[in-house]
Amino acid sequence: MPGPPPKEQKRRRNKPPSTTLLPARSEIHLRAPTLPERRDGLGWCPEVRDLWVEIWHSPMATQFDVVDLHALLRYMELVQRFWTAELDTRETLSVASELRLQGALFGFTPQDRARLKWDIERGEQADESSARRRATPRKNERDPRLESE
Secondary structure (H helix, E strand, C coil), X not given: CCCCCCHHHCCCCXXXXXXXXXXXXXXXCCCCCCCCCCCCCCCCCHHHHHHHHHXXXXXXXXXXXXXXXXXXXXXHHHHHHHHHCCCCHHHHHHHHHHHHHHHHHCCCCHHHHHHHCEEECCCHHXXXXXXXXXXXXXXXCXXXXXXXX
């Protein structure tokens, strides 16, 4: 049985994984690309058009590359199908499930961003409101630190 690896091959195991800090929403100045026309000639529903703009104004958009556009368009087709098609329950669940899986690729939920090791930068305003909220005691809640023993 071999002994421990030589020193030069040892790796630090407790090193925290690196995270990517995404800019705060207020600092994003990207222009949403034009949502292309659909092949079937029908227009996009309002939910799809709104989501398209929201995605491109989100902190996650700073991480998208030009090749991601095709996957985003497939995602938009699923959203269109979810909102407009007459689906039975089984098909609705199937489309919703695929939406969840495809959305995870782009970091659309906090859990997805944690998995991707993306963190959104919090602005000074967010820090101030958090500090104010923590400093203000909640109604009907006693602070046990203030009670005498």
